[in-house]
Amino acid sequence: xxxxxxxxxxxxxxxxxxxxxxxxxxxxxxxxxxxxxxxxxxxxxxxxxxxxxxxxxxxxxxxxxxxxxxxxxxxxxxxxxxxxxxxxxxxxxxxxxxxxxxxxxxxxxxxxxxxxxxxx
Amino acid sequence: xxxxxxxxxxxxxxxxxxxxxxxxxxxxxxxxxxxxxxxxxxxxxxxxxxxxxxxxxxxxxxxxxxxxxxxxxxxxxxxxxxxxxxxxxxxxxxxxxxxxxxxxxxxxxxxxxxxxxxxxxxxxxxxxxxxxxxxxxxxxxxxxxxxxxxxxxxxxxxxxxxxxxxxxxxxxxxxxxxxxxxxxxxxxxxxxxxxxxxxxxxxxxxxxxxxxxxxxxxxxxxxxxxxxxxx
Numbered sequence: 642x643x644x645x646x647x648x649x650x651x652x653x654x655x656x657x658x659x660x661x662x663x664x665x666x667x668x669x670x671x672x673x674x675x676x677x678x679x680x681x682x683x684x685x686x687x688x689x690x691x692x693x694x695x696x697x698x699x700x701x702x703x704x705x706x707x708x709x710x711x712x713x714x715x716x717x718x719x720x721x722x723x724x725x726x727x728x729x730x731x732x733x734x735x736x737x738x739x740x741x742x743x744x745x746x747x748x749x750x751x752x753x754x755x756x757x758x759x760x761x
Numbered sequence: 762x763x764x765x766x767x768x769x770x771x772x773x774x775x776x777x778x779x780x781x782x783x784x785x786x787x788x789x790x791x792x793x794x795x796x797x798x799x800x801x802x803x804x805x806x807x808x809x810x811x812x813x814x815x816x817x818x819x820x821x822x823x824x825x826x827x828x829x830x831x832x833x834x835x836x837x838x839x840x841x842x843x844x845x846x847x848x849x850x851x852x853x854x855x856x857x858x859x860x861x862x863x864x865x866x867x868x869x870x871x872x873x874x875x876x877x878x879x880x881x882x883x884x885x886x887x888x889x890x891x892x893x894x895x896x897x898x899x900x901x902x903x904x905x906x907x908x909x910x911x912x913x914x915x916x917x918x919x920x921x922x923x924x925x926x927x928x929x930x931x932x933x934x935x936x937x938x939x940x941x942x943x944x945x946x947x948x949x950x951x952x953x954x955x956x957x958x959x960x961x962x963x964x965x966x967x968x969x970x971x972x973x974x975x976x977x978x979x980x981x982x983x984x985x986x987x988x989x990x991x992x
Contacts, residue, residue: 643857643887647775654773662769672775679886679916729948736948743916745775745890753764760767 644680647745648688655750656696662759664752667701671749675708675742676724682707701750710742779891782861786894789868790877796980797877798973799893801917802901803910804883807927807960809837811901811969812878814960816844818970823875823977828867830859830882837880846878847871858888876977885914897922897976904928908938911945918946923954923972930959 651672659667674680682705689703713720714730714737721731722741730737774780790797802808812827819825826847829838838850849867851859859881871877879895881888900921902910905928911918918924924946932939939957946955954972958965 643890646856646858646860650775650778653778654775655771658769658771662767664767664769668766677916679889736951739919747771747773747775749768749770751766751768753766755764761769 644684645688645692647680648685648692651689651747652692652696652698654747655698659697659750659752662752663754663756665697665755667698667750667752669702669704669751670698670747671704671706673706673708673744673746673748675710675744677710677739677742678745680745697752706748708741708744711740712737713740714738776890776892779860779862782865783892783894786861786865786868790894790896793873794981795874795877796977797879797893797895798976799888799895799898800878800880800901801885801888801898801921802881802883802925803885803903803906806883806901806903806906808880808883808901809840810960811925811927811958812841812880813844814963814966815970815973816841816846818966819876819973820845824873826871826874826877828859828864828871828877828879830863830880832856832882847874853882856882857884857886858882858891859893860891861893864893876973885910885917889917889920896980899923899925899972901925901927904931904937904939905935908942911942911949915949918949918953921950921953922976923956923969924950925969926955926957928959928961929957929965930962 655667655670674682685705686703693699693701709722710724711722714733716735717730717732719730719732723731729735800808816825827841829848829850830853831837832853832855835850838848841848849870851863851867879893898921900917902924943955946953956968956972958969
């Protein structure tokens, strides 16, 4: 259950950023989770509901975008998205370099400001 | 005044906080000339037994410390304390991995060292994303866990600098395709050293000790592999 540490970091980071911008209530948070990031979306959602209580994210919805694994083969120059466990190139079969699918990134959020606020 | 809904775009890595702590630890270890190895593996893979077998040999040449990560009990720390190494237990009380902040919190309790071995919480998944400021990462995988584990936990094996195939003495008794495992590891992570050993039989320890020594030598920037541990 390292999802709990990840979600705690998310709530901490978004709360801090939102308070700096004068946001009093966060409505949605968008999170990108790579399929190879070793974090389960349903466990993240479960932990989010526990951690958000008594914060300005209490009413917020967590929207998770799952990012598929992507690879680049330096030999063939081929970039592809596939679900291979072994990170091998579909063309030559040799190990390819992962270029996506391990993300754990807060992409953004929406929130309400009582006195206007600062978008970016 | 009317409420206004705003949209904020961020690109913040969730692991950034740990990465920042780990980077501070790495600078601190560099200043101290301390080599740090993070030892990963499932519960029962033989991490503690490997340390038990190698600490007496390592302690002849280095001032060695061990951080033991476990959910509960100090059993492993007690086992290792007999070796002469300085041992600190971290009980995570339910958390499935060590993080850089936890490690940073116990460093003051250790004496001046040359080599710090961190035995992570037994788990092939969660510790992977948590950098501890280490110089190298070794994953212990026992024969009895089955030959499908590198394919099932690719991320763990991709981030390893060495993979220790432990309990090799059990090979005649279990169904295990050793050539297939080494082939999968070569494909997943061609740069990793693959070391086969049996810690309880004390066989095959030399390549492991030489690997530890090469990590220390690289950190010190000195002549690679002075081979002092195995003399």
